[in-house]
Amino acid sequence: MKKLILLSVLCCITLSTFAQKAIGTDTALKFNQRYTKCERKWVVISKSDTSADYSFGYIYIDQQAGFTFDLKGTFKVDKNNSYIVDTTTSKNSSIKYRISPNWRPVALIPQQHFNELHIKPQPDWLKYYYTYTDTVAHNYRWGYTYNDVEEPTIALTYLEPAYKVDAKNPGIAYEMAYAYNALTRYDDAVRIMEPAIVQTPGNHLFYKELGFAYLHKEEYEKAIATYKRGLEHFADKPTESRGELAYDIASIYKKQNNQPEYKNWMTKAKAYTPMDSKYYKLILDAGF
Known part of the structure; x- marks a missing residue:
């Protein structure tokens, strides 16, 4: 009886090992990269344990759509850890997907596998998406895009050079203050917003960012x-x-x-707020 049990266990181990090799998992792939850190890079999407195929593609920024994934196709991993492209799924035409904010982490494709996947470090079609001639406009748009996906540090690498060239641009000023506030750099947000409000007094977003900075600096009277x-x-x-x-x-x-x-302004807030607003619900929940 013990021999039968042992044989059964050995069979299970052998079958499990065979299945693992057949499925082909590359343990060198680390799915720990947020898509926002992978602009202009080839990436792999994680697969289920029972799947034999990895999906892979390229991440870039479309000026209008934001972060976009261009699906190239799928591949398997053989026993020598080589990548074998599935020619029935890998296409010459582009299948593009707008990346959602909560997109799962991805892995970068090691460069030694590029030839196996028939890919270049930068795909030929990419040049049509990075053809900007106005550097200020490009930097503003990229800064906006990175702020939109909660990457204020990266956003500032684009916004600060743009601000040096065009400090009176209200869009650049707002995005910079937004990024500074997100990074708790409240003095910098104040420095940007105070002259911006003088120049463009009708922009309500400016008052929100400047008031937010004063509030977190505990300068309550200035915030009010x-x-x-x-x-x-x-x-x-x-x-x-x-x-x-x-x-x-x-x-x-x-x-x-x-x-x-407090009661005076909560009453005013209720009168000022549309009934379908999240703030209206907060006001009701507070008893007003």
């Missing part, structure tokens, strides 16, 4: 004054931005334990 100045530039009808500014003022008064002003 900034939010109130922002409210002066809105029409009387309820809007998301108008309600948010009033709600932020109320939050500061609550932090200061000023109950009369």
